[in-house]
Amino acid sequence: MARFVIRRLLQSGIVLLGVTLVVFLLLQLVPGDPVRVALGTRFDPQTYEALRARAGLDQPLVVQYFDYLRRALTGDLGVSFRSGRPVTSIVLERLPATLSLALTAVLFALLIALPLGILSAMRSGSFVDHAARVFSQFGVSVPDFWMGIMGILLFAGVLGWLPPSGYVALTEDPARWASHVALPAATVGLVTASILTRFIRSSMLEVLSEDYVRTAEAKGLRTRVVVLRHVLRNALIPVVTVVAVQVASLLGGVIVIEVLFAWPGIGRLTYDAVQARDYPVLQGAVLLVAALFLLVNLLVDILYARLDPRITVR
Amino acid sequence: MSEQTVGRSEGSLRRALSALRHDPLALTGSAVLVLLVVVGVAGSWLAPYGVNDVDVDRMLQPPSGAHPFGTDELGRDVLSRVMVAARVSLQVGLVSVGIALVVGVTLGLFAGYYRGWLDNVLMRCMDVLFAFPVLLLAVAIVAVLGPGLLTAMIAIGVVYTPIFARVTRAGVLSVREQVFVRAAVSIGASDLRIMRRHVLPNIAAPLIVQTSLSLAFAILSEAALSFLGLGVQPPAPAWGRMLFDGRGFVTDAWWLGVFPGAAIFLTVLAFNLVGDALRDVLDPRQLTVNEARRSTG
Numbered sequence: 001m002a003r004f005v006i007r008r009l010l011q012s013g014i015v016l017l018g019v020t021l022v023v024f025l026l027l028q029l030v031p032g033d034p035v036r037v038a039l040g041t042r043f044d045p046q047t048y049e050a051l052r053a054r055a056g057l058d059q060p061l062v063v064q065y066f067d068y069l070r071r072a073l074t075g076d077l078g079v080s081f082r083s084g085r086p087v088t089s090i091v092l093e094r095l096p097a098t099l100s101l102a103l104t105a106v107l108f109a110l111l112i113a114l115p116l117g118i119l120s121a122m123r124s125g126s127f128v129d130h131a132a133r134v135f136s137q138f139g140v141s142v143p144d145f146w147m148g149i150m151g152i153l154l155f156a157g158v159l160g161w162l163p164p165s166g167y168v169a170l171t172e173d174p175a176r177w178a179s180h181v182a183l184p185a186a187t188v189g190l191v192t193a194s195i196l197t198r199f200i201r202s203s204m205l206e207v208l209s210e211d212y213v214r215t216a217e218a219k220g221l222r223t224r225v226v227v228l229r230h231v232l233r234n235a236l237i238p239v240v241t242v243v244a245v246q247v248a249s250l251l252g253g254v255i256v257i258e259v260l261f262a263w264p265g266i267g268r269l270t271y272d273a274v275q276a277r278d279y280p281v282l283q284g285a286v287l288l289v290a291a292l293f294l295l296v297n298l299l300v301d302i303l304y305a306r307l308d309p310r311i312t313v314r
Numbered sequence: 315m316s317e318q319t320v321g322r323s324e325g326s327l328r329r330a331l332s333a334l335r336h337d338p339l340a341l342t343g344s345a346v347l348v349l350l351v352v353v354g355v356a357g358s359w360l361a362p363y364g365v366n367d368v369d370v371d372r373m374l375q376p377p378s379g380a381h382p383f384g385t386d387e388l389g390r391d392v393l394s395r396v397m398v399a400a401r402v403s404l405q406v407g408l409v410s411v412g413i414a415l416v417v418g419v420t421l422g423l424f425a426g427y428y429r430g431w432l433d434n435v436l437m438r439c440m441d442v443l444f445a446f447p448v449l450l451l452a453v454a455i456v457a458v459l460g461p462g463l464l465t466a467m468i469a470i471g472v473v474y475t476p477i478f479a480r481v482t483r484a485g486v487l488s489v490r491e492q493v494f495v496r497a498a499v500s501i502g503a504s505d506l507r508i509m510r511r512h513v514l515p516n517i518a519a520p521l522i523v524q525t526s527l528s529l530a531f532a533i534l535s536e537a538a539l540s541f542l543g544l545g546v547q548p549p550a551p552a553w554g555r556m557l558f559d560g561r562g563f564v565t566d567a568w569w570l571g572v573f574p575g576a577a578i579f580l581t582v583l584a585f586n587l588v589g590d591a592l593r594d595v596l597d598p599r600q601l602t603v604n605e606a607r608r609s610t611g
Contacts, residue, residue, distance in 0.1 A: 011441075018442030029458040137590075141583035143534055145541050146575030149557060149564055157565035164565070249447055256449070256538050260561065270450065271542060274457040286454050290445045 004305055012298045016291060017069075023287045024068050027279050028061070038081035038277045054079055055280065077284040082276050087284035091266065095288075098258070098265030100170055101188070102250035104181050106243060108189030109196055116193075117200025121208060121235075122227070132197055139194020145256045148187040152260075155183060165262040184261040188254055192246050199242050200235070207235040237307045241300050248296035251289055329595050330522060334588065343587030350581055354400040361394035366549045374567045384569035386560060392569060395551040396577050402552045403581060406467050406536040406545075407529045413471025414532075415525060418478025423509055425479065426486025437483065440476035448473045448531075449538055461544040470535045474528050481524050485517030492516075519596035526592055530585035537578045553578045 027034055035051045036043065055078055056064045071078070077087040120132035156164035162183050168176040207213065208231060216226045255267035262268070266285050273281035334340045353360065369389035377384045383392035421440070425433040443451070455469035489495060490513065498508050539545040540554030548555065553574040560570030 014438060015441045015445055018438065019445050022442060022446075026454055026458050029455075031460065137583065137586060141530070141579055141586050143537050143541075143554075143575060143578050143582070145538065145554075146557060146571070146578060149561060149571040149575065152561075153564050153568055153571055157568075251447075255453060256541055259542060267450075270453060274453060274542075274544070277457075279458075282454060282457060286446065286450060289447060289450055293447065294445050 001305065005302055008298055008301050012294050016294055019290045019294070020069055020072060020287065021065065023283050023290070024065050026283060026286070027055075030279065034277075034279050035081065038279060040277075051079075051081060072287065077287065078280040080278050080281050082278045082281075087280050090281055091269065091284045091288050094264060094266045094269045094285075096169070097167060097263060098251055098254070098267065100177070101181060101184055101254060101258070101263060101265060102247055104185040105188035105192060105250060105254075106247050108185055109192035109246070110243065112189070112193040113196035113200055117197045118204060118227075118232070120197065120201045121204030124205065129201075132201060136194045136198040136201075139191050139197075142191070144187055144191050145260050147190060148184065148257055148260045151183045151187055165260070167263050180261075184254075184257050184263055188250060188257055192250070196239070196242060196246070200239055203235040203238050204231060207231050210234075237304070240307070241304050244296055244300040244303075248293045251292050330592050332595075334591060337591045337594075339587045340591030343584040343591075346580055346584035347588065350400055350404065350584070353397050354404040357397040357400055361391075361397045363391035363394040365395050365398045365551050366390065367394075374563060374570075376567070377569055383573045384567065386556075386570055387563055387567075392556075392573055395556060396553070396573055399551040399553050399556065399574070400577070400581075402463070402546050402550070403533050403536060403578070406463070406470065407533045407585075409467045410470035410532045410536070411474065411525060411528045413468065414474035414478050414528065415521070417471070418475040419482045419514075419521065421475070422479040422482025422484075423486055423513065426483040427490060427505065427509055427513065429487075433483070436479070440479045443473065443476045446473075449535060452535055452539060453542065453544060456539060456544040461547060463546050463550075466536055466539050466545040469539070470532050473535070474532060477528065478521070478524060481520050482517060485520055486513055489513050489516045523589060523593045523596055526585060526589035530582045530589060533578065533585070534582055 030037060035048055035055065035057065039048060039051075052058055056067050059067065068078075075088050077091070079086055080090060083090075116128075116132045116135065120129045123129055152164045155162045163180055164183075166180050168180050170177045213226060213230055216230050217223075251266065254263075254265070255270055257263070258265045258267035259271050266289060270282060270285045273279070273285065334344055358365075367390060369385070372381070372385050372389040373387060375381055375385040375389075381391050381393065383396060386392055386395070421436050425436040446454075451473050452466075452469040455472060456465050459465040459468070495508060495512050498512050503511075536545055536552070537554035537557075540552040541558045543555070543558060546552035546555055548559075556574040557571065560567070560574070564571040
C-alpha cells in the first residue's frame with residue numbers, strides 16, 4: 001500500500017510539473033506582446049513596463065519558467081493585467097461559488113441516479129430499465145447550456161418560480177441562495193445523473209452475476225438483505241470513484257453554465273479573463289483547476305486502493 | 315499473413331455495417347446523419363432564405379408558414395440559419411476528430427510499439443493533457459490563439475488527442491505480442507511496415523468506435539465554444555452561437571432557444587446511437603471512456 005501511494009504521488013508530481021509547463025507556455029502562444037494586447041487602448045509606457053517586469057517577461061524563457069514555478073509553489077500566481085490584484089486572491093474568491101454549485105449538482109445527480117441505476121439493474125429489461133437507458137442516452141447527448149436555456153424558459157419565463165440568473169452567497173441568505181442555485185445545479189445535475197445512472201447500472205449488473213450473490217440467494221437470504229449487504233457494498237466502490245471525478249470535473253468544467261446563469265465562479269472568471277485578455281488570471285484559474293483535478297484523482301486512487309486491495313497489486 | 319490482418323479490418327467493417335442494419339436505434343441514428351450530411355452539403359441551396367437576409371419589419375416573428383422556425387432579433391429566418399450551420403458542425407467535427415485521430419494514433423502506435431522511454435515520455439505528456447477539463451483547455455487554447463473556426467478545430471483536436479493515443483497504445487500492446495507480428499519481425503519486415511500492415515488493421519475496431527463517439531463530443535464542444543463566442547464568428551451561423559445570441563430574447567421568443575439546441579441534440583444523439591451500436595459489436599469492453607470525458611466538458 002505504501003509503495004502504491006508513493007508511486008502515485010510521484011506520478012502526480014510529474015504530471016503537475018507538466019501542467020505548470022503547459023499553463024506557462026499558454027502565455028508564450030499569444031500572438032504579439034501579451035501585455036500590450038491586454039492593455040489595449042489603456043496603454044501607457046509606465047504601466048506597460050511595470051507589468052512586463054512583474055510578469056518576468058523581460059527575462060529569457062527558461063528563467064521565466066523556473067521563476068513562474070518557484071512563485072507558483074509559494075502561492076504567487078502573478079497579478080491581474082486589468083486590476084493589478086494578486087491572481088491567487090482573485091481565483092480563491094471565486095472558489096466557494098463554484099464549489100457550492102458543483103456539490104449541489106452532484107447531490108442532485110445522486111438523488112436521481114442511485115435509485116434509478118439500482119432499480120434499472122434489479123429489474124433488467126423492465127420499463128424502469130428502458131426508461132433509465134433512454135434517460136442516460138438523453139443526458140450524454142443534450143448540450144447542458146441548451147437544457148439551461150429551456151429551464152430558464154420554463155421555470156423563470158412561463159412559471160415564474162425561479163430567478164433566471166444571478167447569485168446570492170449561501171452564508172448571506174440560504175433561502176435565496178437555494179432559489180438561485182436550483183436551475184444551474186439541476187441543469188448540471190441532470191447531465192451528471194445520466195452518466196452516474198449508467199455506471200451504477202453496469203456496476204450493479206456485474207456484481208449481481210457474481211457467485212457470492214448466488215450463494216447468498218441460495219442460502220435463503222431475503223432480496224433486501226442480499227442487495228444491501230452483498231450487492232450494493234461492492235457495486236458502489238467504483239461509483240465512489242466516478243462521483244469524486246465528477247466533482248473534480250465540475251470545478252472547472254461548468255464554464256458555460258456559469259456564464260449562462262451569471263454565476264460568479266471559476267468558470268465565469270475564466271470566461272471574463274478570456275474576454276478581457278487578462279492572461280495571468282486565465283493561467284491562474286486553469287492551473288488551480290488542473291491541480292485540484294489531479295489532487296482529487298490522487299485521493300480517489302488511494303481511497304479506491306483502500307476499499308479494494310486488489311488495486312495495489314495490479 | 316497480410317491477408318489475414320487485412321481480412322480482420324475488413325471483418326470489423328462488415329460487422330460494423332451489419333450492426334447498423336440490425337439495430338433499429340442505430341438505423342435511426344444513421345438516417346439522421348445521412349439527412350445531416352445532405353443538409354450540410356446542400357444547405358445553402360436548400361435554405362428558403364439567405365442566412366444573413368436582415369428584415370427589420372419581421373423581427374422576432376413566431377413560427378409560421380413563411381418562417382417555420384420563426385425569425386431572430388434581426389428578422390433573419392431561423393430555419394435557413396439552422397440548415398446552413400449544419401455544415402459548420404460537421405466540418406468542425408470531422409476536422410477536429412481527424413486531427414485527434416492522426417496525431418493520437420501516431421503517438422499511441424509509437425508508444426505502444428517501441429515502449430521504454432519513448433512510451434513513458436509520450437504517455438506522461440498525454441497524462442498532462444488529461445489533467446485539464448476538456449472545455450477549459452479548449453477555451454484556454456482558443457483564448458491565446460484567437461477565436462475562430464480554425465482555432466476551435468485545432469483546440470478540440472488537441473483536447474481529444476490523448477483519448478486516441480491511449481486507445482491505440484492499449485491495442486498495440488496486446489497485438490505486438492501476437493505470433494504474426496513476431497513472425498513478421500523474424501522475416502525482416504521493417505517496423506513501419508509491421509505497424510502499417512499488421513498492427514493498425516488489428517486495432518481498427520476500437521478506433522472506429524472511438525471516432526464515432528468522439529464526433530458527437532467534438533460537435534458538443536464546438537457548440538459550447540461558439541456559445542461562449544470563441545468559435546465561428548458572426549455573421550456566419552453556428553448552432554451554439556445562435557443560442558448565445560438568442561438567450562436574451564428567449565423568454566419572449568422561445569423558438570430562438572428551441573430550434574438551434576434541438577439541432578445540436580439530434581446530431582449528437584445520432585452519433586451516440588451509431589457509436590453505441592458499433593461499440594456493442596466491435597469493442598464491448600470499451601464502456602465509459604467517453605462518458606467520463608464528456609462529463610468534463
